Amino acid sequence: MARTLRVFDNDPSARPKVYSSDFVGRFRAGQKLNGRPVGLSAWRITTGDPEVGKAVANLYGGIPQSWETTKEDSLEVLTDADTVKVIVDGPDAVSFRMALYGMTGKPIHACDGVEFIDTEDPRVGQPCGCPQTLQERKAGAKAGHGPKPDQRIEFRLADDPELGRFRLMTGSWDFMKSIETVWRELEAVGGPALCTLKLELVEFQTKSGVDVTYRKPVLQVHGRVPQDVGAALPSLAKHVEEPPF
Numbered sequence: 001m002a003r004t005l006r007v008f009d010n011d012p013s014a015r016p017k018v019y020s021s022d023f024v025g026r027f028r029a030g031q032k033l034n035g036r037p038v039g040l041s042a043w044r045i046t047t048g049d050p051e052v053g054k055a056v057a058n059l060y061g062g063i064p065q066s067w068e069t070t071k072e073d074s075l076e077v078l079t080d081a082d083t084v085k086v087i088v089d090g091p092d093a094v095s096f097r098m099a100l101y102g103m104t105g106k107p108i109h110a111c112d113g114v115e116f117i118d119t120e121d122p123r124v125g126q127p128c129g130c131p132q133t134l135q136e137r138k139a140g141a142k143a144g145h146g147p148k149p150d151q152r153i154e155f156r157l158a159d160d161p162e163l164g165r166f167r168l169m170t171g172s173w174d175f176m177k178s179i180e181t182v183w184r185e186l187e188a189v190g191g192p193a194l195c196t197l198k199l200e201l202v203e204f205q206t207k208s209g210v211d212v213t214y215r216k217p218v219l220q221v222h223g224r225v226p227q228d229v230g231a232a233l234p235s236l237a238k239h240v241e242e243p244p245f
């Protein structure tokens with residue numbers, strides 16, 4: 001039996017929460033309808049914690065409901081918000097690799113675009129053979145034999161930082177184009193940064209005259225987390241108390 005502190009027995013709400021995952025929830029830009037992936041115009045947040053479901057529904061709209069998944073995050077909230085203020089701890093909280101997933105759900109090709117980078121892959125460090133141009137990479141990914149961007153953003157909600165850590169996973173090529181700027185800006189902030197995470201509308205017409213619209217995830221870095229958010233988040237206090245040079 002796990003050791004417990006009896007001081008919490010009569011006051012269970014005071015007991016710090018322990019999550020089996022480092023993340024309390026995921027932001028998603030789409031959902032599956034009749035087995036087909038469909039893009040959404042507002043964030044869909046999934047979680048395994050009913051308290052988190054309630055909290056994000058209060059903040060961003062929607063109702064926590066169950067959805068079909070074999071994973072831990074069995075509740076979803078279809079929010080009304082396409083724009084959310086978040087706190088990103090630094091450049092390491094935004095990761096990038098190229099990945100092609102196999103039937104087992106594990107990557108069969110994980111690279112940085114040039115070399116294999118998965119340390120569990122015996123081919124690590126060797127040239128991965130991906131094509132050189134973006135156009136060819138996209139074509140390979142679309143055909144299902146080449147990897148596509150496998151990007152993760154870790155963040156807390158500026159509206160309720162104590163709720164815990166959330167994650168967005170995105171395969172967006174548009175996000176890939178923005179990632180060097182995002183890293184540079186987060187580096188410049190030098191600590192937890194206040195950012196806006198949004199699902200931005202993209203509209204254009206193809207050369208053959210077809211109207212295309214979709215949403216792309218965008219992370220805008222504003223600057224250091226302001227004092228009031230720091231007050232609600234003791235772990236950030238040492239950063240916000242430093243004089244702004």
Ligand SMILES: [Zn+2]
Nearest residue numbers: 111113128130
């Ligand atoms: Zn590759």
